[in-house]
Amino acid sequence: MENKKKFKLSGVAVFNIIVGVMTAAMLTYFIVSDDGVIDLLRSRDGVIMWLLAVGLVVFDLNIVVDAVVTLIYLRSQYPQVRFIDALKISCVGVFFSAITPSSTGGQPMQLYLMSKMKISVGFGSACMTQKFIVYQFVTMAFSIFAIIARFQYFGAAFQSFGASMFVILGFLVQLGLTVILLIVCFSERLTGKLLALIAKILRKLRIKNSDRKIEKVTREFRMFLDSNRMLTKNRKRMTVIYSLVFVQVLLILSVPYFVYLSFDIPHIAAAHGDIVGSWFDFVCIQSFVLFTSNLIPLPGASGGAEAAFALYYSGFFMGRTKPAIVAWRFITYYGSMILTAPFSYYTKGHKKESQKIEEEVNAACESMNTAQ
Numbered sequence: 001m002e003n004k005k006k007f008k009l010s011g012v013a014v015f016n017i018i019v020g021v022m023t024a025a026m027l028t029y030f031i032v033s034d035d036g037v038i039d040l041l042r043s044r045d046g047v048i049m050w051l052l053a054v055g056l057v058v059f060d061l062n063i064v065v066d067a068v069v070t071l072i073y074l075r076s077q078y079p080q081v082r083f084i085d086a087l088k089i090s091c092v093g094v095f096f097s098a099i100t101p102s103s104t105g106g107q108p109m110q111l112y113l114m115s116k117m118k119i120s121v122g123f124g125s126a127c128m129t130q131k132f133i134v135y136q137f138v139t140m141a142f143s144i145f146a147i148i149a150r151f152q153y154f155g156a157a158f159q160s161f162g163a164s165m166f167v168i169l170g171f172l173v174q175l176g177l178t179v180i181l182l183i184v185c186f187s188e189r190l191t192g193k194l195l196a197l198i199a200k201i202l203r204k205l206r207i208k209n210s211d212r213k214i215e216k217v218t219r220e221f222r223m224f225l226d227s228n229r230m231l232t233k234n235r236k237r238m239t240v241i242y243s244l245v246f247v248q249v250l251l252i253l254s255v256p257y258f259v260y261l262s263f264d265i266p267h268i269a270a271a272h273g274d275i276v277g278s279w280f281d282f283v284c285i286q287s288f289v290l291f292t293s294n295l296i297p298l299p300g301a302s303g304g305a306e307a308a309f310a311l312y313y314s315g316f317f318m319g320r321t322k323p324a325i326v327a328w329r330f331i332t333y334y335g336s337m338i339l340t341a342p343f344s345y346y347t348k349g350h351k352k353e354s355q356k357i358e359e360e361v362n363a364a365c366e367s368m369n370t371a372q
Helices: 011-032 037-042 049-075 083-099 108-115 120-151 149-159 161-186 188-204 210-233 235-262 266-270 279-291 304-313 323-345 350-371
Strands: none
Touching: 037 210, 037 323, 049 120, 049 235, 049 323, 083 323, 108 120, 108 188, 108 323, 120 149, 120 188, 120 235, 120 279, 149 350, 210 235, 235 266, 235 279, 235 323, 279 304, 304 323
């Protein structure tokens, strides 16, 4: 008698199924419920589709800018890298960040793809971390500026304890993450102590091959620090990068305004004597949506992004918040995921080749340490 293999669902598969069901349920609700997408399409005003298309192009341009930033970083040590290579890396990051909790899958896949391009993991990791730190600084600067520039609006909007705590917690998490990254990047002493503590814990827990794992992490960290110092030395390059990331964040924050225009709400609001939102208002408010929605550790911050959008924008969309959420999420999440999905092909076989790449990385680290 043949032994039949029992079908088992992994924890990851179960989690993905739950998230998929939740996402589908939310989308269905926003589409078919009262004042949802179907009601909007049936109404006399409808949607100005070309303005939605502009919003989609504006968001997708942020991926192009991200690719340019990646190219600048990589060419500082690998001048042979082409723009198309950098675009592949950025698209892979967008796709795998979208389908993994808290965007944790983006950078590992980017590093894998870079390793296939003969870019060292230590240097690639330094580039991606530097890029993330710059992005965190710029988004935080936008948030602080938004509070100052639109203090009266935020003071009136966040009178409830829950809404206020949502904003404060989101800001503190973003600040804490940035501080930790800065310590890792620039304080070799503190990070060395942290690595020593981790090593001590691993030895006490008697983890298999703990000494080998500690040695590997330490070597990669040294390579990371060397690469990081090299990247931050060139002030002109860093100025260009900060300027480009500023443009990138501005593109992302502008998308809700095009959704607002596509529903023709400025004319409707003016006709009813209501306040008409400006592009500046939407950029300021979206800066809060961006960092508070990231508190939700689900792929695409599902649930948190929609809740934050509804909380901050409900006063502007005049009963059309549900279709606005669907349009915004399609442009910034589902649409970008569909656009970048084909690039996942370049990470094909990453599980089979991971051991080979790890050996190459260890050899590179050892040669660097010998040279020093």
